[in-house]
Amino acid sequence: MTKKQSPVTLKDLSKELGFSTSTISRVLNGKGDDYRISKDTQDIIKKAAQDNNFTPNQTARGLRLQKSFTIGLVIPDISNPFFSSIARALENECRKSGYSIILCDSEDQTKLEIDTINILKNRNLDGIIVCPVGIQGKHLIDISETLPIVIIDRYFPNLKLKYVSSNNYQGAFDATIYLSEKGHENIGCIQGIVGTSPNDERIRGYRDALIKKNIKIDESNIVGGNYDIQTGYIETKLLLAKKNPPTAIFAFSNTISLGALKALKEEKKRIPEDVSIISFDDHPYSDFLETPISSITQQNELMGKIAAKLLLDQINGTGNYEQDGILLPTNFTKRKSVNNNIK
Amino acid sequence: MTKKQSPVTLKDLSKELGFSTSTISRVLNGKGDDYRISKDTQDIIKKAAQDNNFTPNQTARGLRLQKSFTIGLVIPDISNPFFSSIARALENECRKSGYSIILCDSEDQTKLEIDTINILKNRNLDGIIVCPVGIQGKHLIDISETLPIVIIDRYFPNLKLKYVSSNNYQGAFDATIYLSEKGHENIGCIQGIVGTSPNDERIRGYRDALIKKNIKIDESNIVGGNYDIQTGYIETKLLLAKKNPPTAIFAFSNTISLGALKALKEEKKRIPEDVSIISFDDHPYSDFLETPISSITQQNELMGKIAAKLLLDQINGTGNYEQDGILLPTNFTKRKSVNNNIK
DNA sequence: GTCTTTTAAATAACCGATTGTGCAAATTAG
């Protein structure tokens, strides 16, 4: 019960029409005139290709042209809405240019990321887009020597790799200023992975804002170390258990804030009456939460689109950017999770 | 500034070692003994392959073997958590078996779905997994004649295609029984796309439950017709405007319930005091909504895993299933969105 | 009418792997 009734090949057409495969290939690639294939012949070939529903075998084409019209996309977790919205925009943009996407989920593990990239390497990919997991990017540099690559979200300022990310510093700075102007001086900050650019930039924004507002930084308020629900949950529990628990919490991702919400609920803390909260990353459900959460929103779709363009530019040799990376501004969506804390 | 410093090929090894490519290929594919390649030679070749970090060019391999170790995944919207969680499980499962996934977003459009599948066709894919968009599956039948295929979520009972989906009938039946036992007899039902199997099964479950409970079915309570936020919003607005507005709403997807929540909020209806609500599809945020929403949860990860297995079985010619499809039970997660309506 | 140029297309090499077949050299058999 073999299924593969093989599709029409150039050879099939050649047999049917009596023209050589080279002639047919040329005509169908629009090079008929260059090679002085007569108008009549061209018409016959084009019609036959249509009638037989011929499309060239991409594998064979890829082998000969050393090009696969395929791009690798490596992300930590496709089920995270932050990444999936990026993936969606990326896929759309690439498809428009005739490229397909091979999706690889690195499950937030550097080892898997490296393994995955190695698997992709011998697939003749035309380029690769990575949301890196770890704080080291050496393996990405290695790749970049043989393959166009673009980094999304977590970039490596000292490694010459094209990237697109958000202006994490400004976003965190603005959010912290906002909190402080609402009277909060004791602000818990639950961060993601220390050493990664977005996280460290956010921390820098947080610190600078407090400094600007002449608020003494309480180092014990800076906690966390992972972008997951559990981190948000645990750290919130601990923050609330402090002698002077913070009056506001700044969660560095949608997952962290989800954990924080859980902990706050358990501890019967009302938002914002007892504790205010701001979250990095927006979410479709943000508006419908018990208390709608004010968020720093990133332009995920735009990031995806730009990443695609940066990569296609590298692939095609077009585009000539002075900068390695592009930082997109964040937006602040004010909802109801921050209270006035004026004494 | 050409980047592609081409990787090591069989020919390179051949030149270096003085053995023919066929010998090397055989050794590296574990067929050395079959072809009486001496132990010494095998060791030399294996070591050289290691040292040179050789991995066979998948494109060439694919061309020769008529196999790409690649699977196409076509889904309506990767940014919808329902689909992205399926995609994640699928990708994981396939990777374990050495297959990569080409991701295609059909943007909920039948035309794009068909276009996309056509593009995939000449990529020598080993199989394809589709969450179909339309209510017609003819093009999928066409595909199935040349390529292993598995359908997720929306299946076509009359077309002989392998599928995995939820037991939508039972889920909807249980939810409706639950509502009626809470005293609700006037239950608005906002459905998705009419004519698709999951939707129609849910409707059947809804109807059967009401019949069983001897509740007269008010046809004007069955509204909607699309799985999106707008449908949920509009239909809820309209339901609330009725002479006898329903005391409970059954939303057929996470997107629909999101729209319903928005409308309820606008109309200042409290959940569940004024209106009860149940949603098909769970969501990580469900617990943290203003009123946590009781939901019929589907086993998305399991669906993804099973789909992968069904496809790999077809590809490998293993597995021999009597049934075309598999329906997974749903779970009912009781939260706080349903009120007692006992007069 | 012969030589050159143009036209129109075919041949063959190639991309990098896999695989059926062939063929020396080494070994064993008789």
Added chain:
DNA sequence: CTAATTTGCACAATCGGTTATTTAAAAGAC
């Protein structure tokens, strides 16, 4: 010591396209 067998590997075809080079016929030049 010759024939048969086994050992160990190379040759060449193949997958389905693309492309540099050739070739044969037709047209034009002198």
